[in-house]
Amino acid sequence: MRKKLPRPEGHLPLHPQVFHVLLALGDGTCHGYGIIQAFEALTQGRETLLPGSLYGTLSRMVNAGLIEEVDSPPVQTSGGPPRRYYRATAYGREAARAESERMERLLAVARARKLAPKGVR
Secondary structure, three states: OOOOOOOOHOOOOOOOHHHHHHHHHHHOOOEHHHHHHHHHOOOOOOOOOOOHHHHHHHHHHHHOOOOOEEEEOOOOOOOOOOEEEEEOHHHHHHHHHHHHHHHHHHHHHHOOOOOOOOOOO
């Protein structure tokens, strides 16, 4: 039996590392180190995910229903132990959208107070 999940807004504000993982996964599937690489590519290296706490974060996100572990590809290319692969659930993507909207509202307040970075409209 699946547990009933709260509304995605109940997770807000998302911890930055949780939000970063959801951004890195998007609609795709990836293993932990790949999530780190994807996020760094998305932010052009200006932001990083901390590997020391990533796997604990992934475990908590699975338990919260934000992501799920999925089968690994049939061919492992790492040569090491099998990697765990993850993807965002529909619920996780909705939580990321809600967090993006929350951040947009905060940015609007910053703009109104003339505190937004130059060039951000």
